[in-house]
Amino acid sequence: MAGTSVVAAGNYKLEISTGFDYGSFTLDDPTRGLLNGDFPLGPGTDYADITEYVLNVTIKRGRQDIGDQFTYGQTQITLNDTAAAGVLAPFNTDSPYYDPATAQPGLAPLRKIRFGRYDITNTLQYLFVGYVINYNVTYPLGALSLVNVSCADDFYLLAQTSLTSDWNVSEELSSTRMSALLDLPEINYPTGVTHRDIQTGTTTLGGSAAYTVPTGTSVAVYANSINSTAEQGRVFINREGVFTFEPRIGNTLSQSVADFHDDGTGIPYDLVHIIFEADQVCNYAAVTHLGSTTAQTAEDAASRALYLTQTQNITASLLHNDAAALDLANYLLTPEPEARYSEVSTYMAALTNTQRDTVAIVDIGQTIAIQKDIQTGTNTYTQFAQELSVEGIEHQINFQTGHRITYWTQPTTIVYELILNDATYGTIDSTNVLG
Numbered sequence: 001m002a003g004t005s006v007v008a009a010g011n012y013k014l015e016i017s018t019g020f021d022y023g024s025f026t027l028d029d030p031t032r033g034l035l036n037g038d039f040p041l042g043p044g045t046d047y048a049d050i051t052e053y054v055l056n057v058t059i060k061r062g063r064q065d066i067g068d069q070f071t072y073g074q075t076q077i078t079l080n081d082t083a084a085a086g087v088l089a090p091f092n093t094d095s096p097y098y099d100p101a102t103a104q105p106g107l108a109p110l111r112k113i114r115f116g117r118y119d120i121t122n123t124l125q126y127l128f129v130g131y132v133i134n135y136n137v138t139y140p141l142g143a144l145s146l147v148n149v150s151c152a153d154d155f156y157l158l159a160q161t162s163l164t165s166d167w168n169v170s171e172e173l174s175s176t177r178m179s180a181l182l183d184l185p186e187i188n189y190p191t192g193v194t195h196r197d198i199q200t201g202t203t204t205l206g207g208s209a210a211y212t213v214p215t216g217t218s219v220a221v222y223a224n225s226i227n228s229t230a231e232q233g234r235v236f237i238n239r240e241g242v243f244t245f246e247p248r249i250g251n252t253l254s255q256s257v258a259d260f261h262d263d264g265t266g267i268p269y270d271l272v273h274i275i276f277e278a279d280q281v282c283n284y285a286a287v288t289h290l291g292s293t294t295a296q297t298a299e300d301a302a303s304r305a306l307y308l309t310q311t312q313n314i315t316a317s318l319l320h321n322d323a324a325a326l327d328l329a330n331y332l333l334t335p336e337p338e339a340r341y342s343e344v345s346t347y348m349a350a351l352t353n354t355q356r357d358t359v360a361i362v363d364i365g366q367t368i369a370i371q372k373d374i375q376t377g378t379n380t381y382t383q384f385a386q387e388l389s390v391e392g393i394e395h396q397i398n399f400q401t402g403h404r405i406t407y408w409t410q411p412t413t414i415v416y417e418l419i420l421n422d423a424t425y426g427t428i429d430s431t432n433v434l435g
Helices: 154-159 174-183 219-231 301-307 322-332 353-360
Strands: 004-006 010-017 047-049 054-062 074-080 112-118 124-138 146-152 196-198 234-237 243-246 251-253 258-260 271-275 284-289 296-299 311-317 340-347 367-377 380-398 402-411 413-417
Touching: 010 054, 010 353, 054 124, 054 234, 074 112, 124 154, 124 353, 146 154, 154 219, 154 234, 174 196, 174 219, 174 243, 219 234, 219 311, 284 322, 296 322, 311 322, 340 367, 340 380, 367 402
Parallel strands: 196 243, 251 413, 258 367, 284 311
Antiparallel strands: 004 010, 010 047, 010 112, 054 074, 054 380, 074 146, 112 124, 124 146, 234 243, 271 340, 284 296, 340 402, 367 380, 380 402
């Protein structure tokens, strides 16, 4: 099995780009010029596998609440430079990761990074793809020399990139606008399925002068505006580094990718969090699009009587007209709080190899199922189950103690594919639909 073992979790691999073909034979180089078989004839790769020096990795991606903005995914990595004999330090000019041609350390800010786990077929499944942001070395006397690497995904680069001139937009679907944004010459985001997964939007954005995007606008801020003020779907970088845009969150065709149970019949978990909050309620929504000064409003009078007035207000929506703004206002209404599972956590050591493969690659936007035995009386229990959408993910990986995964979830309306002549799924109604 390839990679470096994490106790009771599997084998993992961390690669950081050096910016040059560090792994090939190089004439006159004191390290790579030796005929000892360590450096084959090139061309090779510029990625350095430094997994053997990893102490721990923490990955955070997505959001915890559906009302939160999506931001860039982050990874924190701690490396043992004592075990690496100092080759990870930026001042070490004898390091195999140092590029003498440019007199620059290969392991440096804005180098690409890839971190993944090997499944039972020995296929590397990436958990994070992004860039090094900070690369800090600590030399405590009498202790391990540590390298702390802070990383972020492509959304960080988009947040640092701004429009260089006013952008006069046309009336178009949200997904078309998102693609056009990434295609702007000052952005020039890579195309193709390995870089973009932009699904067809459900909303139309305005294109008059009021919608012109001014010079200096952050690309990430505008991408989030397309989503938060109009589409209300998801925009994020997935675990493989692909820019992903998903349409308005509506019905979900039941297809859980991981079933978490506490009765021994599914994937075991050791923590689940249930919330039941008044803050979940929205009983008055107002949406004003950029082409208007009049808000389109929706309300639930009965909910306002029970829970007071709890408002969502969008004042600069990118939607193209009043009808679309009113649709969004109605979509935002949540008149009743709902008890739901908001978080579930599992520890790899408690899982089978197949279960580890399943939970490791769950991504934002997918559906998982959570089931728990709830005590309803003395020695009486009822199983309570929900299918929910994954909104955020955290991996905590210590190479000596194991791997914990936490998912943050939100409710989703589950529908089921129509099955002819089936007593349960054979009737066309609000929960059985044509597949």
